[in-house]
Amino acid sequence: MKRLAYLLLSYAALTAAAGCSKDDATPTGPKEYQVEYKVISNAPASDYLSYTNESGGNTTLNNTPLPASYRFKRTxxxxxxxxxxxxxxxxxxxxxxxxxxxLDGKEVKKETGRGVDAQAVPVYVIEQ
Structure with a gap:
C-alpha cells in the first residue's frame, strides 16, 4: 500500500512539474511599450503639467490647453x-x-483631483 501511495504521489508531482512551462515565467528583460497620457478637465487649461517622457526624464509644461494627450514609445x-x-x-x-x-492602449492608472487647487498625480510602476 505504501508503494502504491508513493507511486501516486510521484506521478502527481511529475504531472504538476510538466504542467509548468517557461511561458508562465515572468519576463525580466526590457520591453517596448506604447505609452499614452491623457488629461481632461472642466477647466480650459492646466497651469502646470509634468510627465515622465520617452527618455525617462521629465517634460514640464505651463498653461496647457485641455484636454491634452501625449503618446510615445519607450523601452x-x-x-x-x-x-x-x-x-x-x-x-x-x-x-x-x-x-x-x-500602456499599449490599456489604462493602467487614473486619478482625479477636485477643488480650487485641484491636482492629479497618478504613478505606475512596471511590474511585467
Missing amino acids: MKRGDNLTILASIDGGTAASEITCAIL
Whole structure:
C-alpha cells in the first residue's frame, strides 16, 4: 500500500512539474511599450503639467490647453515608472482634473483631483 501511495504521489508531482512551462515565467528583460497620457478637465487649461517622457526624464509644461494627450514609445523594464502631474490653479470648488496612464492602449492608472487647487498625480510602476 505504501508503494502504491508513493507511486501516486510521484506521478502527481511529475504531472504538476510538466504542467509548468517557461511561458508562465515572468519576463525580466526590457520591453517596448506604447505609452499614452491623457488629461481632461472642466477647466480650459492646466497651469502646470509634468510627465515622465520617452527618455525617462521629465517634460514640464505651463498653461496647457485641455484636454491634452501625449503618446510615445519607450523601452522599460520591471521597476521603471511612469508619472504625470497636472494641476489647476485658482479654480472653483467644482473644478476637476483627471490624468490617465495607458500602456499599449490599456489604462493602467487614473486619478482625479477636485477643488480650487485641484491636482492629479497618478504613478505606475512596471511590474511585467
